[in-house]
Amino acid sequence: MDFKSINGGQETLCIKVNKVYDWVTRQVDVPLLxxxxxxxxxxxxxxxxxxVTPGDDPCAVLGGNYTVECFATDExxxxxxxxxxxxxLCQEIPQPEGRASGQFQLPDGSTVTLQKVKVLKKGFVVVRITNPNxxxxxxxxxxxxxxEKFFLCAPPGTFLQCEITDFECDANLICRAAATPGEFEFQQLDVSxxxxxxxxxxxxxKLEITADFCQPRPDMPFVCPPLAFPPQCPTVFPGPGPSPA
Incomplete structure (x- = not known):
């Protein structure tokens, strides 16, 4: 939306916002299930x-030909x-003694003080196995x-803000031949x-900034369409009228 400033409306403002003290991105691999x-x-x-009664062996039910999918769910x-x-769920794990601080050397040789932040992530997945039938x-x-453990600029008073930007779940079912020829039985399920x-x-x-007031963009004009009448058949109705005497 194209907002335009009001000329002469600039003034010093005090606003309340979340300031980002540190920000990192990381890929995490959950230990294999x-x-x-x-x-x-x-x-x-x-x-x-x-x-089939719940608890049965999926390999015995589905046979040796199947596809496997894995997806995120709630509890x-x-x-x-x-x-x-x-x-x-993504939240900080409280530490009894608070966030420990440590000195770290930057690539330019200078040092910076960072805090150790422990973060817990947890959720649920479901695996579905389907055969060609x-x-x-x-x-x-x-x-x-x-x-996980992060070293971040996290002085007292800061809080964790966590956002999941990508999620991938893969599952692999292993069936083995059963004692009865042509039948299969469960051996292992791996979920990554x-x-x-x-x-x-x-x-x-709270920040003090100098800014312009803004006003909304002009509204798009709405023009009523012209009235349209369906074509008539004057030769039939109302007709040519009575013939002159």
Missing amino acids: AFNASDLAAGTIVFDCDG TGTPVDPLAPGSI GLSCTTGPIPWAVS INLCQNVQMEALV
Whole structure:
């Protein structure tokens, strides 16, 4: 929207905004989530197959030909947009003694004091396996979590602002031949999660700035269209009228 300043309207203003003290981006790889046959037997990983009692072996149900997909969900297994705020928990881990400070050398040889900030990220994913006949087996919500350590400009009074900018989940199901020829049984399910993040340290501050007032752009004119009448058939209606006497 094209806003224009009001001539002569400049003055000194006091505004309240979040100031960014530090900002880094980082890719994080969640430790591999691996489930074996013992986990399936113990109920650590559970599959719900279409028309089959939950807890059955997906390899026995689907056979050896299948595709695997993995997607982000909430704790109930409902799919979510992993980039939407709040879909993935990202928060600072409090430290008993507060954020420890340390001296770090910059490329130009100077030193800077930074604080150690610990960040926790956690969420849920679901794995769905489908065979060519359209039969599918779906896991329950699988929790994942990862903690990281950052060295940031984070003096007392600043808070963490975290944004997930990219999310990728891949799963690999391994089936092995069962004792009965032509049948398969579960051997292992591996789930890998990678994400990218913006991590910022912010604080609410009051700033004095000199700025111009602005006014809205001119509204687009609305012109009523001309009235249009459908074509008539004068030879039929109302007709030529009575013939002269």
